[in-house]
């Protein structure tokens with residue numbers, strides 16, 4: 493598909509941009525351009541455009557505003573040692589996007605079109621790459637039902653867009669351990685629901701439990717399963733790994749209620765290559781507490797695109813609190829983090845073919 497290029501009439505002045513990319517924080521600063529592709533029942537995907545980033549005009553009856561037919565992805569372009577830019581496993585984001593689309597009764601986007609859209613945007617906005625150490629260009633592909641119609645059925649028109657946001661290092665200094673609140677009042681996803689899909693409603697539903705975590709002085713919320721209310725699932729935006737003293741590492745299995753993280757999948761491979769025994773197995777909150785108390789559990793790691801690999805230092809909840817290991821980053825967490833970040837930034841050999849150069 494050919495992309496129409498619409499020149500930007502008034503890009504952000506260079507001095508303002510330089511200031512913005514020096515300390516961008518997360519998700520607050522946006523680049524000059526966006527990609528837009530439309531879908532309609534008769535025409536399929538059409539009107540691919542790379543143009544100025546601008547507000548959208550939506551009919552008040554636009555289906556997404558009423559029934560939340562929406563999906564998204566989160567990925568980053570990374571600066572390589574030679575100054576070029578690269579994506580990390582973008583085909584995985586494209587495939588997950590389509591699994592989300594299927595679940596939400598939306599049209600799938602061809603994988604190569606998804607990647608080309610991201611490529612076009614990074615090409616146009618490479619001057620927005622942050623200058624801060626550890627920064628990246630965060631990319632947000634998303635799709636929503638754009639038809640003006642109030643009946644409850646899959647829409648007949650959709651918009652796919654990609655926007656970009658320069659982001660700083662998730663943590664300003666080093667890698668502090670996060671504290672986790674165990675949600676007993678709320679669950680995130682039930683069997684047969686939308687837990688595995690990256691759809692906005694899952695995140696809307698996580699805001700109140702996240703606020704509960706914050707009220708209790710915790711950084712993040714951990715969700716338990718909706719049926720037995722004892723199996724650990726994931727955090728609001730990160731997957732979990734538990735490292736044991738016998739050289740095994742446990743991570744909750746993909747049963748349809750958690751998001752299949754691309755960082756999770758990458759870590760599974762790296763952990764196995766370390767010669768450790770990786771088990772995708774249910775792990776209960778009671779076992780977590782018991783293993784932390786006996787010292788069987790050495791480390792707990794949270795992982796995702798935003799914070800890469802982060803140690804969990806303390807767990808708090810209605811049933812009391814417990815510390816994990818030393819309360820700070822353990823050996824395996826540090827090793828895996830350095831390896832993964834090294835691969836993403838081109839400092840460690842990419843033996844898996846995970847890095848896609850954009851230059």
Ligand SMILES: Cc1ncc(COP(=O)(O)O)c(C=O)c1O
Nearest residue numbers: 729730731751753754755796797
């Ligand atoms: C609910 C949830 N779990 C896990 C993840 C981690 O996924 P990934 O490693 O693909 O960023 C994310 C972030 O996208 C998420 O939103």
